[in-house]
Structures are given as C-alpha cells and as structure tokens.
Amino acid sequence: MKLKSTEIVDTFAEAFKMWGARVIITAANRQWARAAAQAMTGFATSVIGCKCEAGIESILSPGQTPDGRPGASVLLFAMDKASVGKRLLERIGQCVMTCPTTACFNGLDGDNAVQVGSQLRYFGDGFQGSKKLAGRRYWRIPVMDGEFVVEESFHVQASVGGGNIIMLGTDEKKTLAAATAATRAMAEIKEVILPFPNGVVRSGSKVGSRYKTLPASTNTAYCPTLKAVTDSSLPPDVNCALEIVVDGLTETAVRDAMTAGIHAAAKPGIRQITAGNYGGNLGQYKINLHELLAD
Amino acid sequence: MPLLLKQIAPPEVPLEADNITPDRITGQTPAGVEKLTVMHGNETRRIGDFFRVTGQYDGVINLQGDHLGRVKFIGARMSRGVIRVDGDVGEHLGAGMSGGAILISGNAADWVGPEMSGGRIEIRGNAGHMTGSAYRGADMGMTGGEIIIHGNARNEVGNAMRNGLIAIAGNSGDFTGVNMLAGSIFVSGELGIRTGAGMKRGSVISLKDAELLPTFDYSCTYQPGYLTLYFRYLTGLGLEIDDERVRGPYKRYCGDSVEMNRGEILLYSG
Numbered sequence: 001m002k003l004k005s006t007e008i009v010d011t012f013a014e015a016f017k018m019w020g021a022r023v024i025i026t027a028a029n030r031q032w033a034r035a036a037a038q039a040m041t042g043f044a045t046s047v048i049g050c051k052c053e054a055g056i057e058s059i060l061s062p063g064q065t066p067d068g069r070p071g072a073s074v075l076l077f078a079m080d081k082a083s084v085g086k087r088l089l090e091r092i093g094q095c096v097m098t099c100p101t102t103a104c105f106n107g108l109d110g111d112n113a114v115q116v117g118s119q120l121r122y123f124g125d126g127f128q129g130s131k132k133l134a135g136r137r138y139w140r141i142p143v144m145d146g147e148f149v150v151e152e153s154f155h156v157q158a159s160v161g162g163g164n165i166i167m168l169g170t171d172e173k174k175t176l177a178a179a180t181a182a183t184r185a186m187a188e189i190k191e192v193i194l195p196f197p198n199g200v201v202r203s204g205s206k207v208g209s210r211y212k213t214l215p216a217s218t219n220t221a222y223c224p225t226l227k228a229v230t231d232s233s234l235p236p237d238v239n240c241a242l243e244i245v246v247d248g249l250t251e252t253a254v255r256d257a258m259t260a261g262i263h264a265a266a267k268p269g270i271r272q273i274t275a276g277n278y279g280g281n282l283g284q285y286k287i288n289l290h291e292l293l294a295d
Numbered sequence: 296m297p298l299l300l301k302q303i304a305p306p307e308v309p310l311e312a313d314n315i316t317p318d319r320i321t322g323q324t325p326a327g328v329e330k331l332t333v334m335h336g337n338e339t340r341r342i343g344d345f346f347r348v349t350g351q352y353d354g355v356i357n358l359q360g361d362h363l364g365r366v367k368f369i370g371a372r373m374s375r376g377v378i379r380v381d382g383d384v385g386e387h388l389g390a391g392m393s394g395g396a397i398l399i400s401g402n403a404a405d406w407v408g409p410e411m412s413g414g415r416i417e418i419r420g421n422a423g424h425m426t427g428s429a430y431r432g433a434d435m436g437m438t439g440g441e442i443i444i445h446g447n448a449r450n451e452v453g454n455a456m457r458n459g460l461i462a463i464a465g466n467s468g469d470f471t472g473v474n475m476l477a478g479s480i481f482v483s484g485e486l487g488i489r490t491g492a493g494m495k496r497g498s499v500i501s502l503k504d505a506e507l508l509p510t511f512d513y514s515c516t517y518q519p520g521y522l523t524l525y526f527r528y529l530t531g532l533g534l535e536i537d538d539e540r541v542r543g544p545y546k547r548y549c550g551d552s553v554e555m556n557r558g559e560i561l562l563y564s565g
Contacts, residue, residue: 067523068541103520129496129557131479131521132439132458133528140521149520 006266013164014277015285018077019084020159022107026071036102037072039095052078052087055193066105075193077247084156085114097148108155117150163246163254166274168238174269175240185264191253204243259292298352302360308336313368317376370397389416413440421446428454453480472499494558502563511550518543
C-alpha cells in the first residue's frame with residue numbers, strides 16, 4: 001500500500017496491556033505547572049529501564065482544571081496496578097510536591113484506585129489535614145510556600161502501551177522532519193502520550209541479546225550501519241530509521257494516534273513506514289497498519 | 296409527578312412528623328400516606344388530619360402550606376429522595392439524615408440537620424440556632440453531608456461537627472464551630488463572637504474579617520489552595536462569591552489552644 005510516495009508495510013504494531021493513570025497538575029501559572037509535569041515525566045521513556053512510561057498529555061487552561069488554575073495533564077503507565085501506584089507515589093512526591101505552588105488531582109473515573117495522597121500525607125509530620133468534598137478526599141500537606149494539596153486516591157484503568165510506527169528515510173534530515181511532523185499530529189490526540197524525547201526514539205530494541213544479562217538489545221534489523229552484516233529490514237536507499245512509541249488509555253486512542261502519525265509522516269524521502277512487533281507472540285494487541293488506513 | 300402534601304389545618308401545637316420522609320412514603324398510595332402517624336402534642340394523629348395528600352411519589356415529596364413552620368422533624372433519618380418545601384419549616388429538619396436532599400424555599404427553625412451524616416439541606420431563607428450540631432450531651436454533631444443556607448444562621452452553627460460542609464451566605468451567630476472536631480464551615484457575612492471556641496480540628500472560613508478569641512494564634516497570610524475547590528463547588532450550588540475572595544489572600548489562625556490547637560480559622564484579608 002502506498003500513501004503518497006511512501007510505502008506502508010503490511011505489518012502490525014504489537015502492543016501490550018498496561019495500566020494507566022491521569023494526573024492533573026495545577027500551579028500559580030503555566031510555567032510552574034509545566035515544570036512539575038516535565039519533572040514528573042522525566043526518565044519515564046520505557047518501562048524496561050524506568051519502571052514506567054509517562055508523558056504530558058496536554059496543557060490545560062484554568063477552565064479545565066479542578067482549582068481553576070493553569071495546569072498540565074500527565075499520563076503514566078506501568079505493567080500492573082500496584083506499579084502505577086508506586087510510581088505515582090514516588091513521582092508526585094519527588095517531582096510535584098517539591099515544585100512551588102503546585103496541587104495534584106486525579107484525572108480519571110473508575111473502579112480501580114491507588115492510594116497516593118493518603119501516603120504522601122505523612123510528610124506533614126502530623127500537621128497534615130484533609131478535606132472531603134463531593135465524595136473526594138484531598139490532603140493538605142504543609143510546605144514552605146503554604147500547602148500542597150493532593151488528592152487521596154488516583155484511579156487507574158487498563159490501558160495499551162507500545163503502539164508504534166517506524167519511519168524509514170533516505171537521510172537523517174528528512175526522517176527527522178517526518179518524525180517531528182508525526183509527533184505533532186499525534187500530540188493532538190487525547191488519551192495518549194509519546195514517552196520518548198520529543199516523542200521519538202532512535203534506539204529501538206529487539207528482545208534478547210548475545211549477552212545473557214540483557215533482556216533487550218539494539219534492533220539490528222533497523223540499524224543502517226549494520227545493513228551489510230545483519231539480516232536487515234531496511235531497503236537499500238534507507239539510511240535512517242526513527243520510531244515513535246505511543247501509549248494510551250484505550251486501544252482506540254492508540255490507533256487514532258498511529259493513524260495520525262502515519263498520515264503526517266508520509267513525505268518525500270520516507271521510503272517506508274512500518275511497525276515493530278515480536279511476531280505477535282508477546283503483546284495482547286496487534287494493530288495492523290493497513291487496517292488503520294482502511295478505517 | 297411529585298407527591299403533594301398540602302396543609303389543610305394548622306396544628307395547635309407543633310407536629311412531630313418524622314414519617315414525612317421518602318423512606319417511609321415509598322410504595323404508599325396517597326391514602327396510605329394520610330394514614331401514617333404524626334405526634335400532635337401527646338396525641339398520636341394521622342398525616343391526613345393535617346394534610347391533603349395527592350399525586351404519586353416519583354422521588355420528590357412537595358409540602359405546601361402556611362403553617363409548615365409548626366411541623367418538626369421533616370425528613371428525619373431520610374436516606375434518599377427529595378423533599379421540597381414551599382414555605383418555612385419547624386425544628387429538627389433532616390435530623391440524622393444520611394442521604395437525599397431537602398430544599399426549603401423559606402426559613403428554617405432551630406436544629407437544621409443535627410447529627411446528619413449525608414445528603415444535602417438547602418435553605419433559601421434563614422436558619423435558627425444549632426445548625427448541623429450535636430444534640431445536647433452527644434459527642435458529635437454532623438458527620439457528613441452539606442447544609443447550604445442562603446440567608447443567615449443563628450448561634451452554634453456546627454457545634455461538635457465531625458465532618459461535612461456548612462455554607463452560610465449571610466451572617467452567622469455566636470459560637471460558630473464551637474467544639475468542632477472536623478469539617479468545613481463557610482460564612483460569607485459577619486461572624487458572631489467566640490468563633491471556634493473549643494474546636495479541635497476543622498476549618499471555619501470567613502469571607503470577612505472578624506475578631507477572634509485570644510486562644511487562636513495568627514500563623515500567616517496566604518492563598519489556601521483547597522479553598523478554590525470549595526468556592527467552585529459552592530458557586531455551582533448558587534452561592535455568589537466574588538473573584539477577589541476566591542483568589543484570597545486569607546489570614547490563618549490556629550486554635551483552639553485550650554484544645555488540640557489543630558483547628559483553623561481563615562479570614563479574608565484582601
């Protein structure tokens with residue numbers, strides 16, 4: 001299948017069941033809200049090495065936040081509910097509570113919840129207090145600029161991680177431009193994040209390694225420097241490959257983001273758009289690229 | 296169609312009508328409702344002796360009449376549904392209620408929502424003494440739910456209150472939040488004297504400055520983040536709060552130091 005001059009490979013992205021949470025961070029102004037969100041989503045590119053994947057879903061206007069201040073919506077994903085809880089506790093405690101003027105709220109509804117504010121409250125050394133309003137409890141922890149307000153529990157829901165597209169280009173400049181265009185288009189989709197730097201990853205991985213201690217290693221089939229010495233998946237005139245990984249609260253959101261990314265990345269100089277998978281043996285979701293475009 | 300209870304005869308002495316609740320009326324025909332009992336002094340009488348009952352209960356009970364101020368215990372111990380009163384109501388409105396809503400277009404007498412644990416009472420007029428309070432000798436007053444008063448309230452609002460929300464758009468009398476254990480009381484108008492006397496925890500928030508007991512110590516002037524959540528919520532319920540008071544700042548006083556000293560009184564200081 002061709003999209004403009006780009007071939008869309010007949011393959012699928014293999015995605016995984018994860019658990020996700022949405023965190024609404026507010027602050028006195030947009031800069032501080034963004035600072036806290038960036039800190040919280042730092043070192044959260046891959047669940048393999050970072051224990052979670054996180055990113056900024058959107059920047060929020062005062063009218064979109066619980067306390068009427070500027071804010072940011074953060075999505076965080078891990079492999080199970082308990083892990084989401086642990087990561088939220090660490091990251092809200094170390095990255096949001098520490099940031100001047102911030103407050104932190106749950107951004108999801110549902111039946112599954114993890115305790116965050118009820119754990120962080122102990123930082124208050126006995127001077128913490130809580131307020132219950134409309135069925136939701138908020139903890140007030142005294143800090144040096146006043147109080148940190150954090151919701152007691154955060155809802156988590158079954159989510160989808162590891163959706164992806166891989167752009168194969170004739171050179172670095174064109175591939176980078178296509179990846180940038182794709183991430184911009186994908187960022188418009190709600191309920192997804194792109195956890196890698198600016199949404200793009202160059203060090204795609206395969207399962208396993210010749211070194212026994214490593215669970216994953218570089219994706220040799222897509223490394224242009226190894227075309228001559230490996231079973232390469234790259235066409236002869238491709239000299240650069242970049243991947244975009246997408247995690248979402250729903251499979252639909254992940255599919256929508258991938259579709260938007262493919263359309264935006266199909267440009268002159270991009271020979272193929274493909275996707276990463278493990279033969280369909282590991283992930284619970286197979287997202288076929290041709291089906292996305294047919295939809 | 297709501298169930299309509301229209302008052303046909305004024306009681307000589309106040310009626311105790313704790314059967315007028317959705318819990319007792321659900322599944323009853325109008326004739327069945329008229330047979331439910333009320334206490335008229337030391338006599339057991341029937342609702343039908345004082346009200347004509349028409350319509351069908353669809354989740355709402357509507358009371359109409361010129362002498363409803365002499366009817367006590369309306370909505371006592373209710374857990375669901377809505378009671379809408381066109382006019383005033385007597386004492387002990389919603390006593391011990393755990394859910395549902397009571398909407399009063401006029402004034403309420405003393406003891407609004409004593410020891411309630413859930414639900415909402417909204418009064419468009421004024422309320423008497425002891426709103427959301429503990430009964431005399433009891434350890435705890437209101438333990439949950441909301442009381443919204445669009446007018447004024449008299450003394451001892453939230454006496455021994457343990458949780459929940461009371462918001463008063465007008466003035467509040469003396470001893471607001473006396474012996475308070477937790478929860479939140481918002482007062483838009485003037486506070487009476489001795490606010491928070493004996494309080495252990497909880498918050499009294501005044502949108503005006505006030506004179507406090509010497510057992511409350513000033514901590515700081517700041518913008519409490521959680522207040523915005525409440526102000527947005529209360530605005531949604533129809534209370535008017537101007538933007539300046541939403542943004543603060545507020546002076547924080549801690550007390551009562553004759554008790555645990557973990558309560559707070561926030562006074563707007565714009």
